[in-house]
Amino acid sequence: MQRRPCLPPKPRTVERKVEQDPVEVFCCIRPAEIPGQEECIAEVDSRTVKLTPPNSSFAYRNGSAKEQLYKFERVFGPSSSQKELFSQVAMPPVSDLVNGRNGLLFAYGVTGSGKTYTMQGTPQDGGIICRTLDVLFNSIQDYQASRFTFRPDGMNGFDTQSEVEAQNDRRKAAATPRLRPMAGGRTTRGRKDPPGSQDSSQRIPDTSCINSVDEDNVYSVFISYIEIYNNYLYDLLEELPETGPSSGLQTKIIREDAQHNMYVHACTEVEVKSPEDGLESSRSHSIFTIRLLQAPLDAQGEDVVTDKSAIVVSQLSLVDLAGSERNLRTKAAGDRIKEAGNINNSLMNLRICIEILRENQETGGNKKIPYRDSKLTHYFKNFFDGDGKVRMVVCVNPRSDDYDETLTVMKFAELASEVQIQRSQPARRDLGLPPGRRRANQLFKEVRKKLEDEVEGAGVALEVDLAPIYSLAPDWPVLTSSTPGGLEEVISRLKAHLRKRLQSRERLEKNFWGTVAAMRSGIAEMEKENLVMKKELTSMRALYSDAMGRVRSLENLLHNAESANESLQRKLEDQAFLRDECEAVKEERDMAKVQSQIEKQRMKTKLRTKLEQEKMKLKSTLNTELHHQKSKIYQSQVKALKQALFSNKQTVPTAPLQPSTTSSSDTDLTAIPDKTPIKASTSDPKLNMTPASHRDLMYGLTISPLRNNPAAQPPSSQIITKLKSSDFTDPRTTNYCLTTQEQDSQGELEMKLFKGEVLPTAGVGAQVVLRDVEILHQRDPLHHQSTPNCKRSSTEGTPLQDRGVWGSQKRPMV
Numbered sequence: 001m002q003r004r005p006c007l008p009p010k011p012r013t014v015e016r017k018v019e020q021d022p023v024e025v026f027c028c029i030r031p032a033e034i035p036g037q038e039e040c041i042a043e044v045d046s047r048t049v050k051l052t053p054p055n056s057s058f059a060y061r062n063g064s065a066k067e068q069l070y071k072f073e074r075v076f077g078p079s080s081s082q083k084e085l086f087s088q089v090a091m092p093p094v095s096d097l098v099n100g101r102n103g104l105l106f107a108y109g110v111t112g113s114g115k116t117y118t119m120q121g122t123p124q125d126g127g128i129i130c131r132t133l134d135v136l137f138n139s140i141q142d143y144q145a146s147r148f149t150f151r152p153d154g155m156n157g158f159d160t161q162s163e164v165e166a167q168n169d170r171r172k173a174a175a176t177p178r179l180r181p182m183a184g185g186r187t188t189r190g191r192k193d194p195p196g197s198q199d200s201s202q203r204i205p206d207t208s209c210i211n212s213v214d215e216d217n218v219y220s221v222f223i224s225y226i227e228i229y230n231n232y233l234y235d236l237l238e239e240l241p242e243t244g245p246s247s248g249l250q251t252k253i254i255r256e257d258a259q260h261n262m263y264v265h266a267c268t269e270v271e272v273k274s275p276e277d278g279l280e281s282s283r284s285h286s287i288f289t290i291r292l293l294q295a296p297l298d299a300q301g302e303d304v305v306t307d308k309s310a311i312v313v314s315q316l317s318l319v320d321l322a323g324s325e326r327n328l329r330t331k332a333a334g335d336r337i338k339e340a341g342n343i344n345n346s347l348m349n350l351r352i353c354i355e356i357l358r359e360n361q362e363t364g365g366n367k368k369i370p371y372r373d374s375k376l377t378h379y380f381k382n383f384f385d386g387d388g389k390v391r392m393v394v395c396v397n398p399r400s401d402d403y404d405e406t407l408t409v410m411k412f413a414e415l416a417s418e419v420q421i422q423r424s425q426p427a428r429r430d431l432g433l434p435p436g437r438r439r440a441n442q443l444f445k446e447v448r449k450k451l452e453d454e455v456e457g458a459g460v461a462l463e464v465d466l467a468p469i470y471s472l473a474p475d476w477p478v479l480t481s482s483t484p485g486g487l488e489e490v491i492s493r494l495k496a497h498l499r500k501r502l503q504s505r506e507r508l509e510k511n512f513w514g515t516v517a518a519m520r521s522g523i524a525e526m527e528k529e530n531l532v533m534k535k536e537l538t539s540m541r542a543l544y545s546d547a548m549g550r551v552r553s554l555e556n557l558l559h560n561a562e563s564a565n566e567s568l569q570r571k572l573e574d575q576a577f578l579r580d581e582c583e584a585v586k587e588e589r590d591m592a593k594v595q596s597q598i599e600k601q602r603m604k605t606k607l608r609t610k611l612e613q614e615k616m617k618l619k620s621t622l623n624t625e626l627h628h629q630k631s632k633i634y635q636s637q638v639k640a641l642k643q644a645l646f647s648n649k650q651t652v653p654t655a656p657l658q659p660s661t662t663s664s665s666d667t668d669l670t671a672i673p674d675k676t677p678i679k680a681s682t683s684d685p686k687l688n689m690t691p692a693s694h695r696d697l698m699y700g701l702t703i704s705p706l707r708n709n710p711a712a713q714p715p716s717s718q719i720i721t722k723l724k725s726s727d728f729t730d731p732r733t734t735n736y737c738l739t740t741q742e743q744d745s746q747g748e749l750e751m752k753l754f755k756g757e758v759l760p761t762a763g764v765g766a767q768v769v770l771r772d773v774e775i776l777h778q779r780d781p782l783h784h785q786s787t788p789n790c791k792r793s794s795t796e797g798t799p800l801q802d803r804g805v806w807g808s809q810k811r812p813m814v
Helices: 058-062 082-089 091-098 115-120 128-143 163-175 275-280 335-363 375-379 400-416 437-458 486-646 725-729
Strands: 020-022 024-029 041-043 048-051 068-071 074-076 103-108 150-152 158-160 217-229 232-235 254-256 262-264 270-272 287-296 312-320 389-396 420-422 735-743 749-760 766-777
Touching (some): 024 082, 024 400, 048 400, 068 400, 082 091, 082 128, 082 389, 091 128, 091 287, 091 389, 115 128, 115 389, 128 217, 128 275, 128 287, 128 312, 150 217, 217 375, 254 375, 262 375, 335 375, 389 400, 725 766
Parallel strands (some): 024 389, 103 312, 103 389
Antiparallel strands (some): 020 420, 048 068, 150 158, 217 232, 217 270, 217 287, 254 262, 287 312, 749 766
16 A cells, blocks of 8 residues: 655745725715705714604514614715815825826716715716816826827827827827717617716816826826626727717626736727817716826826836726615516616626625635626726725615615625725836936026027027036146246146046056956855745746636636526526426415315305204294194093003003013003904914014014023023113114013913004103004914914914004103
């Protein structure tokens, strides 16, 4: 098993404290549109505002309404002027722009909160953009370079041209025909030019000035104007030729330059020389970018240094973000819904980036910030990474209808104020040129012109000696003599002077060679360091090539991942669309199911009510019929009893039937004769041995008092000897049969079967009505001589002339 080599320990690096600045957030409250209207926001002091929820707000209806206080760097009330707002908010970024630092200033708020007014102003009272150009040109007016001295290189950089090249470009620009803007003077979103961009003659310029301007540099101002619409970039300064077909503005892409700065590729950058030139080029509310170029003069203070690395480019972006509102409030439809959705997505991604940036700063994490999810955050990536100062102006409308949107804006402003941005340092290169060379050159030109004017009157040509005005040797002695013997004296003075010059020369040569030796030793040391640095550079280049290879592979992977992500995103959108359709179908099905359940419940309730009514009606009918039947039975029993007592006819003597001694039933049976005499039974005795209930397939009861002699009993598995009240109230019991066994007068066994019906009573009980009596005799064939074919007649028993009716004196309850 091969051991894995241990990784070398990472070198310890000394952590350097990085200075950071917070995102400065300002609040601007626009005046009320209607005096006396209900307002949801009020200024508490110069740094605090109070947000009060109105009764019509969602928070008030939800029960979570409460007053909230928000703090800002500065709060500008409805009575604040544009001058005051510009001095506090935009003047520091303009000063940083002149000193070589980048800056970002954007206005954020809902539609109608005054963002465009804050950035553009009015023709008489300019906003931040107009005043920024005024102050910038007031500061660099005397130090501007000639037009076309600097030229964009197409890769977010600039090249310096000589005076001859600049003159050629100026002649070409003068000879080139004018280009026309988009048809109708509108942008891709169909908006007209902003107020103040058409006629700036009525505008009162700002007279402020930045004093920290380097007079040994020359300056040039380039502006660009882009718009982000539906997450596409458009160059609003792009112009079309006057002749030929026009296809409209073309979309642009964002690229990264050699210094890892984001820029819009092939974006038009116009060089302006006055504020009026800049305002005439502004045709939309979007991202207005001012780029200030600074290049040093040469040692003579006359021409610009042509070294490209000596150019310092600073940038100030003034952004008017589009408002984000709910579609329910704006009632947008069609393309407006798509436009509002893209605007909301861009602003939401800006919020997400700021949240993740704050989370990384608080927790020390390294979570990836999704700058590339929208063009807005991708373009401003450098500013949030520390390449410039960021400021935000939150514009709010005090109208109570905008409370819910204003609350979201305030939360975003509070979140942005907690983000720290790394403080950037101006990138200036020291070329070792003496300061004040521009002023010295100007003074020299003034003196020369003055001398030329004086000499021109005398008719003598002016010779300008530019030789050094200082010398290290002693001054020369006087070499003239008026006496003949003075020549020797002059020669002696000259010899002495020459000896001094030789001594001075030897001393200077000694110092010179000492300096040369020191310089050579220094150069040798530098050569050694140079060799070491070359080796390190070689290794670094190898590492750099490896890193670039990995970067290219990662870029390919990223490209593939983005392609796969786009494909998955499209699939996700399709799935979401299908899911919405399925949910809609499911909702319709659930609604139909609920409706059917409601209808079913209604029908069930209706049928239950109808059934209850029918039950009550049937119960009433049955009770009436049972009562009537009971009355008839009672009357028939009374009538039969009377006939039995007072009739002179011969009846069959019957004794009252008593229940068996083994029975627990207290039912008494009484024989009541009927008017109709009982006929002799003609049935087969074998059939008579079986109870009538079995013949009719009904459940019957049988009581046997002589259990010791079951020979004469009919075969039945349903014979019981102990009655219960539940036996009569059982709904399955319909017939009744009572069996008795005794000896007749001849000593033979005689069995009587009293058959009847079990009828329910009106008192929720039961009664037994006897319908027939069957008498069975048992004869000994040895004792009685009879023929083999002799059969026991059904008339051998005592005939019953009357049919007995038996009733229960104590009715069992059901």
